[in-house]
Amino acid sequence: MSASVKVRRQFPTSKVMWSVIGWLVVFVFFFPVLWMWLESFKTEPQAASSPPTIFFAPTLEEFQQVLSGDFPPYFINSAIASIGSTLLVLVLGLPAAYALAIRPVKRTRDVLFFFISTRFLPFAASLVPLYLLARDLQLLDNIFALALIYTTINLPLGVWLLRSFLLEIPPELFEAARVDGAGFFTEIRRIVVPLVAPGIAATSLICLIFSWNEFFYAVNFTSSVAGTAPIFLVGFISGRGLFYAKLAAAATLASLPVLIGGWIAQKQLIRGLTMGAVK
Template sequence: MTSRTKGNLVTVLTWVLVLVFFFPVFWMFLNGFKPESDASSVTPKLFFSPTLDGFRAAFDRGMQGYLINSLTASITATVIAVLLAIPAAYALSIRRVKNVEGALSFFISTRFMPLAAVVLPLFMILKTLGLLDNINVLAVIYAGVNLPVTVWMMRSFFLEVPFEIVEACRVDGAGLFREIVRIVLPLVLPGVAAAALICFIFSWNEYFLATLLTSSAARTTPPFLGSFVDGRGQFLAVLSAASTIAALPVIVAGWVAQKQLVRGLSMGAIK
């Protein structure tokens, strides 16, 4: 088998895998435009009369409020996590603190603990303080959950910065703040964008904490999507329409930041 034949087989296999993974998303998109009878039919239907009833039903159930809550929590959590991760990653890479390995192990160990083990004491604390069903508190919790991953990602990006540049700016008399903001950050901006996008996606998709720590005022989109499956049955067309709407912000964010995402993820791949 020639190398060209192997390359063609790899290309075909790649496209097959892409289509297999993309098909559920495509089918969800189609079901969103189907009448409920066609979407719930045992026999899959590719040809149907498109309708927007599913999208209207989703917004009639107040989906816009849940989308606003998700955007508020995700954007706030991303901003907090990035602002805290930049100095932490800088201290763990360029201007190293003592016992870097221990600090990194502590950061990542917080992600090993299952959320079910901490949600009960967290629930009791928030209930005592009267902070349940609060979108700002939920955003802070999201930021804390995603902070370890953000720090780890950004540290790998900071390690790619040539130390000679940092030494040169120190010789020129640059302070710590200017060293980070004016010298280092512009060099790792694609990596910061990649870490921010990952943090945003994790916050947007979070279901467990949003279900247990909110009820109505601060409820986000993922628990709202689960409400379409109840004792009366599965409302597949409405659920597919609502899921399509819920996926759009993440898709748009990924499309806008795709260049920075690719550059940022490749930055940490050298070492």
């Protein structure tokens, strides 16, 4: 009896320590975002002051100036390129992942290696051929051409992720569906999509984030017509005048879609990223 009481009175030191470490790590990663949000509600003199202004009266003046300027077209371009490329990745990647996971062939591993090997190529190495191709096809400064480039970047990753999710589906389900006369599209619609919906949501969000934040190809393939939100943010950086508060306000607006999408799909995202982790 005394032993059990002694065990109950033990303080979970290790658990508390790991909790504190975890919260410290979260704070370190979240602090730059929090500071950006705080800077966006300051005036330009307050944002550029040294030491930093901690206590201030929040204002929406910088947001109004950003929204009344050229930000909306850049924001719309980012939405078109990111959402369009993510949809293309799903449309092209889901059948490819189905073939590699459900109906593998002899060279499946070689095909998988080919897909992932395209990610080994540095972006700078592919810039010149892609630029020449876009120039000859008159697709420079075209938002749809940028969406196609984003698709080629994210498609290998999408195929790999979707294949890993499809491998968790019992093969007996497909065998039973084929006995009932189900075809390829019926299997995709009735079996694959409902069962791997969390994985599809996770893949979509990852591809959306990569496309939304992409800068290298956007700065080289666009100028004024098809510029995206990262291009707009770079335009604020200048050696003349104060720009910290406006830059923080524009960065906050540019990050909202990804943050809101991640918050809405957080349950599906967690389920998708942990599929297959526990047998």
